[in-house]
Amino acid sequence: MKVxxxxxxxxxxxxxxxxxIGNHITPLGWGVIRSGGNPLSQRLERLYxxxxxxxxxHSPEVxxxxxxxxxxxxxxxxxxxxxxxxxxxxxxxxxxxVQEYPTATVKQAVVGYGRASKxxxxxxxxxxxxxxxxxxxxxxxxxxxxxxxSIFRGSSPLL
Numbered sequence: 001m002k003v004x005x006x007x008x009x010x011x012x013x014x015x016x017x018x019x020x021i022g023n024h025i026t027p028l029g030w031g032v033i034r035s036g037g038n039p040l041s042q043r044l045e046r047l048y049x050x051x052x053x054x055x056x057x058h059s060p061e062v063x064x065x066x067x068x069x070x071x072x073x074x075x076x077x078x079x080x081x082x083x084x085x086x087x088x089x090x091x092x093x094x095x096x097x098v099q100e101y102p103t104a105t106v107k108q109a110v111v112g113y114g115r116a117s118k119x120x121x122x123x124x125x126x127x128x129x130x131x132x133x134x135x136x137x138x139x140x141x142x143x144x145x146x147x148x149x150s151i152f153r154g155s156s157p158l159l
Contacts, residue, residue, distance in 0.1 A: 001019070001020045001061050001062065001152065002017065002018070002019045002020075002028070002058065002059070002061050002062075003017070003018055003019075003020075003041065003060055003061065003062045003063075003064055003147045003151055004016070004017050004035070004054065004055065004060040004062070004063050004147065004151045005017075005018070005064045005065075005066075005143040005144055005145065005146030005148070005149075005150065006063065006065045006066065006087050006143055006146065007139050007140075007142035007143040007145075007146060008066065008080060008084045008086075008087050009080060009083055009139065010035060010040075010043060010044075010047075010079040010083045010130050011034065011035060012032050012033070012034055012137075012139045013032065013033040013035075013050075013051070013083060013087070013139065014030075014031075014032050014033075014109065014137065014138070014139025014141070014142050015029075015030060015031055015033065015051075015054055016029070016140055016141075016143035016144030016145075016147045017029040017053075017058050017060065017147065018147045018148065018151060019027075020151050021081040024104065025128070025129065025148070025151060026129075027129045027131060028058065028146065029058065030136065030143065030144055031116040031137070031140055032137050032140055033046075033050040033051070033054075035047050039101060040079075040082065044082055044083070044086050047083060047086050047087075047092055048086045048089070051086065051087055051091075052090050052093075054092075055094050055096060060096060061097065062096070062097045062098075062099055062150055063087075063091040063097070063098050064080070064098075064099045064100075064101060064146045064147055064149065064150035065084060065087055065088065065098060065100050065101075065146065066100075066101060066106060066142065066143075067084075067098070067100050067101060067102045067103065067104075067148050068081055068084060068132060069102070072116045076124045078152060082117045098150040099150050099153075101146060101150070101153075105149060106121075106142075106145050106146050106149045107121060107145075108150060109145075109148065109149035109152045109153060110124050110125060110128065110148050110152075111124050118138060118141075118142070121141065121142065121145050122136060124145075125141050125144045125145050125148065126141075128148060129144065129148075
């Protein structure tokens, strides 16, 4: 099963692609899509185009997306919602199966603790994927964690 994990954000959207064959999970790619400092509509258009290209390149069976978290700043949550909407639209238009996971569920699946730090998540992602010594951007690490969560939880997201 091939999964693309997405950690959506307006400025930086992380992605990570993993494939599970039997009991072996292989990282196939990761990175960060940056939308630049243009007006919102142009940033969303760029994000949409990059995500569609990513889906076409990797042809995943599942697109796993981190759910919205509510922080202290409502504006941040709103812009995150715009980015998530673009990712979900691109996945739906491509006919991909979509799974959505809250942050705590991703952390629980990867670290074993739903309130783990980003550093703990990053460490476990590298360990689980056998990528010791690799420098991962934080957004890409988070996206790989979302993909791993999907793999670990199988075909049905248990929230």
